[in-house]
Every structure is written in structure tokens, then in C-alpha cells.
Amino acid sequence: QTVIEAMQKSKELQIDYQQFYGHRKIYNIQPYAMKVYHQRWYVVGCIKELGSIRNIALDRTLEMNLSATSFILPKDFDAEKYYANSIGIYVNEELKPTKVKIRAYGKQIEYLRSLPLHCSQKEGASKYGVFCEFEYKLCLTPELSTLILAMGENVEVLEPIELRKEIKRRLEECLTKYKL
Numbered sequence: 001q002t003v004i005e006a007m008q009k010s011k012e013l014q015i016d017y018q019q020f021y022g023h024r025k026i027y028n029i030q031p032y033a034m035k036v037y038h039q040r041w042y043v044v045g046c047i048k049e050l051g052s053i054r055n056i057a058l059d060r061t062l063e064m065n066l067s068a069t070s071f072i073l074p075k076d077f078d079a080e081k082y083y084a085n086s087i088g089i090y091v092n093e094e095l096k097p098t099k100v101k102i103r104a105y106g107k108q109i110e111y112l113r114s115l116p117l118h119c120s121q122k123e124g125a126s127k128y129g130v131f132c133e134f135e136y137k138l139c140l141t142p143e144l145s146t147l148i149l150a151m152g153e154n155v156e157v158l159e160p161i162e163l164r165k166e167i168k169r170r171l172e173e174c175l176t177k178y179k180l
Contacts, residue, residue: 014026095141
């Protein structure tokens with residue numbers, strides 16, 4: 001409710017924030033929008049201490065207070081456009097979207113058809129009941145890699161080669177933990 005009130009009144013929020021593996025910090029944020037991802041709420045806005053647009057997970061917020069300091073929402077900020085080329089909550093404005101092509105196998109084909117990874121999803125070549133290729137226009141972020149890894153053996157990255165190598169590297173790293 002405090003975040004919504006701050007957005008409605010164009011007031012900054014002062015947030016006492018505890019990162020999972022970091023120090024406790026106080027941030028002053030100009031709240032532009034809210035987003036839900038993996039059952040977590042995030043407030044998105046300009047964090048004054050960092051001088052850039054970032055997000056703060058509300059479940060890691062220890063205390064939050066409405067500030068008396070007003071702000072003006074930038075006219076060019078559009079939350080949909082801000083997240084348009086990313087999966088999840090992570091945005092790196094320096095990354096450019098690239099063509100991502102994956103091949104899904106078995107039941108994963110229908111999962112991707114019924115719940116696309118991203119709104120840019122296009123279906124490509126397929127062999128009925130065996131595989132189907134899907135193409136996306138996305139930024140290569142850690143969350144994209146994690147999502148692909150979560151599909152396990154039911155998906156293969158075809159393009160770009162740097163994403164394919166990253167997935168392979170992370171799978172090999174995972175296998176080292178399972179040596180008997």
C-alpha cells in the first residue's frame with residue numbers, strides 16, 4: 001500500500017533493504033512501477049544512491065517510509081518498454097536484443113506453446129512429436145539462462161553460440177557437483 005501511495009502522490013520512498021548476500025542498505029527510490037516475477041513483488045524506479053533505474057524486491061525490505069520529497073516521473077519511462085527485451089526482473093540497458101533460437105523436445109513443446117517464454121516467441125521448424133524450434137528477440141541475461149536450464153534435457157539452445165556455450169558451461173559446472 002505504501003508503494004502505491006508513493007506512486008500516486010509522486011513521493012520518494014526510503015527503504016531499509018537487506019540483500020540475500022549483501023549488506024543492509026538504505027535506499028531512496030522514486031517508484032515508477034511495480035512488477036511481479038516468480039511470486040515476488042518488485043518496485044521499479046530510480047534509486048538516487050545508484051543514479052539509475054533498478055528494482056527492489058519487497059520481500060527483502062525491512063522498513064519502508066514515504067518521504068516528503070516529490071519527484072516527476074520521466075515522460076519517456078514506460079514499464080512495458082523497459083522490460084520488453086528481457087525475461088524476468090533483470091534489465092541491463094547496455095545489452096541489445098539478439099535472436100535466440102531453441103529446440104524443444106517432447107512435452108516441453110506444448111508447454112512453450114501454451115505458456116510462451118516471451119511475447120516475441122515465434123514457432124519455427126518442427127518434426128511432429130519429436131521437436132519444435134522457437135525463436136525470440138531477447139537480451140542475453142542470467143535469468144534467461146536460468147530459465148533455459150530449468151527446462152533440463154527438454155530444450156537445446158541453437159543460437160546464439162555465446163548463449164549455447166554459457167548453458168554448456170553451467171551444465172558442466174553442475175555436473176562437477178554430482179561426481180560419485
